[in-house]
Structures are given as C-alpha cells and as structure tokens.
Amino acid sequence: MKALTVTSIISLGLVVGCGGGGGGDGGSGGSVAAETPPAVAPAPEPTPAPAPTPISVARTMEDLSIPDSFDYQPIEEYSLTIDASSDVSGRAFVTVYTEFEELASGEVEPKYESKVASQALTSGRAKLSFNAAEHVGTFLVEIWTYDGNDPVKKQISATSSTLTW
Numbered sequence: 001m002k003a004l005t006v007t008s009i010i011s012l013g014l015v016v017g018c019g020g021g022g023g024g025d026g027g028s029g030g031s032v033a034a035e036t037p038p039a040v041a042p043a044p045e046p047t048p049a050p051a052p053t054p055i056s057v058a059r060t061m062e063d064l065s066i067p068d069s070f071d072y073q074p075i076e077e078y079s080l081t082i083d084a085s086s087d088v089s090g091r092a093f094v095t096v097y098t099e100f101e102e103l104a105s106g107e108v109e110p111k112y113e114s115k116v117a118s119q120a121l122t123s124g125r126a127k128l129s130f131n132a133a134e135h136v137g138t139f140l141v142e143i144w145t146y147d148g149n150d151p152v153k154k155q156i157s158a159t160s161s162t163l164t165w
Contacts (some may be wrong), residue, residue, distance in 0.1 A: 075131050076158075080117070082165040084143055084152065085124030091146045092121040098132050100140040100155075108153055110140050132158070141165060 082094055099114035117130035121143065132139070136158050142151040156163050 074134055076134050076136075076161060077129070077131055078139075078158065078161050078163055080126075080128045080130070080139075080141070080156070080163040080165065082121065082126045082128070082141070082143075083124065084121065084165055087152050088121060088124040088143055088145055092124065093144045093146075094119055094121055094126055094128070095142045095144070096128065096130060097140040097142070098136045108140060108155065110142065139163070 080096060084092070084094075094117075095110075095115055096117040097110040097112070097114045098116055099111040100108050101111070102108050116132050116139075117128045119126050119128050139156045139158060141154050141156055143153075144151045154165060156165070
C-alpha cells in the first residue's frame with residue numbers, strides 16, 4: 001500500500017513539475033513563454049439606419065364625397081326566355097350558371113355552386129327571372145333531358161337584362 005501511495009505522489013509531482021503535459025514545442029520541459037501576436041479587435045458592424053415609420057391617416061365616413069346622382073347596383077335583374085322546342089322533346093329541365101370553365105377538350109363545365117336559376121321546361125319553353133352580380137359577362141345555360149343524353153349547353157352574353165335562348 002505504501003508503494004502505491006509513493007508511486008502516486010511521484011507521478012503527481014512529475015505532472016505538476018513538468019507543466020502538466022504536452023506543450024508540443026519539443027523542449028526538455030523548460031518553460032519558455034511563447035510570444036503571442038497582439039490581439040486585433042474586429043471592426044464594429046455599421047448600424048443600419050432605422051426603417052421609416054409608415055404614416056397612417058385616420059379616415060372617417062365624413063371624408064367620403066359621393067355625388068347624389070351616383071347609383072351603385074351590384075345586383076342586376078335578368079329575364080331569360082327559352083324556346084328550345086326544336087332541340088328538346090319530352091321532359092326537360094333548365095339551369096343557369098354564372099361561372100364555368102372551358103376544358104382542354106373544348107367542352108364547357110359549369111361550377112355548380114354558381115347556379116342562379118333552374119326550372120322545368122314545358123314543351124321545350126320557359127321564362128326565368130333571376131338576379132346576378134353586375135360583373136357577370138356571360139351565363140352558361142344547360143338543358144337537361146330525362147332520356148339520359150348529355151345536356152344541351154349554350155353560353156349567353158349578359159349585354160342586356162333580357163336574354164333569349
């Protein structure tokens with residue numbers, strides 16, 4: 001046990017006396033102060049200019065100036081007269097859409113949620129009255145028959161409030 005204690009003390013003395021380990025300079029254990037270059041402080045980053053503060057102006061209803069003659073009608077009234085007696089025989093049903101898309105095949109497909117009117121045809125004829133937004137330029141009208149054939153489709157321009165098939 002004494003030998004272990006003596007060996008530990010000698011080992012500890014050597015480690016402390018030699019400087020604690022590899023200095024890597026290849027010297028014989030003597031302590032030579034290495035010259036370190038003077039530290040150069042990095043240049044400070046330039047501070048960016050603060051962003052300009054946006055100016056908001058509070059506006060009220062009193063600031064509006066609307067002429068008395070101004071008449072804004074976002075909804076237009078339309079009437080559609082259909083005479084498809086030459087195209088349809090038997091029972092039929094008509095539907096009017098405000099939105100549709102043209103497929104790559106050239107076929108026109110309605111957006112079903114844009115339906116504004118629908119009604120049964122009597123002997124291939126009907127008269128519909130409906131409202132639509134003022135920006136609608138063209139309606140898609142579909143006539144469905146109960147014989148299983150594809151519907152007859154026609155695009156009708158909304159240039160006037162009275163439309164005809």
